[in-house]
Amino acid sequence: MKNNIIKILENNNIELLVRVSLGILFFYSSLHKIGNPAEFAKVIYGYSLFPHSIINIFAISVPFLELFAGLSLIIGVYPKSGVMIINIMLSLFIIAISINLIRGHEFDCGCVSFGEPQSVMSNIWVLIRDIFCLLFGVYILYFRDDNRKLCIKK
C-alpha cells in the first residue's frame, strides 16, 4: 500500500498534471486582479489585517507574483522557485482567511471573482481549497528535479 502511494507520487505524469493545474489556477486568478487593481485593493482592505499604507502596494504586486509564478509552473521554467512563491502566498492566504473566520469577520476572498462579502461557508471552502493547493505545492517543491517532465529549465 505504502509502496503504491510512493509509486504514484513519484510518477512524473502526476507531477506534471498537478504542476500545470496549480500554475493555470494562479495564472487565471491573477488576470482579473491585474485588470482591476482598485477592486482587488478593496478586497485586501476588506480583510482588515493590513496597514493602509501597504494595501495598494499589495494590490499592485500580488497579481504579478501569481502570474509569473503560475507561468513558471505551466511552462516549466524553474518550477521549484515558482512554487516556493506560490507556497508562501498560499500560506499567507490561509493565515488571513483563518484569522477572519475565527473572529467572524465577513469579507470577499477575491480569489476568482469579486463581489459582495462571502458567506462563512464559502470562505471555509476557499480555506479548504487553499490547504489542498498548498499540499500540491509542497508535493511539487519536493519532487525530484531530474524526474520532472516537460520542463524547459529545472
Added chain:
Amino acid sequence: MNIKDLKYFCLIGIISLITAFIVNYMSPVGIALIGEWDIKNGVISANPKNSTVNHKREITDNKELKKLFDLGVLFMDARTNEDYSKGHIKGAISIPVNKFEDNVEMIWTKFKKDQRIITYCSGIYCEDSHMLAKNLEELGYKRVSVFPGGFPEWKKEGFPVEK
C-alpha cells in the same frame, strides 16, 4: 532546495515586482501607491487613475442631510433595483449606475439642470454614488452632492425609509 532555487526564487520575484509597477504606471486603470482608506474622509478608494470619487461632493453631516431631505431635495439611489426594492430613502428614485444610459431620457425630461440632487449607494465601501454623480455632472447637472454613508447610515440614524 538549494542556492540555485533561492536565486531563481528571487529572480522571479524581482521580475514580477518590476513588471507590476511598470504595468501599473502605464495602465489606464492603474492605482496610486497609497489609497484613501480612512473612512473619516468619506468613501474609500484605492485612488485609481480613472477614479470617480471626489470628496468635495460629499455631505458628511447627517443633520444637514436631513434638513435637505425635509426641504424636498431629490435623492437618487445608485444601487441595483433589487436593493432599492428592499428599502430606500423615502421618496428617492432608483437610477442604478449600471443602467444609467437607460434613464438619461427620463432624467432630462423630468429634472431641470439646476435641480439639487443627492446620490447615495450602500455606504463608504461603495463608489456607485460618486459614479452616478459624475454621470449627472456630465449631463450638465451642476448641483449634485453625494451622501457617503448611504442607505445603511440613513437607516441607522432612523431617518424616513420606504419599500
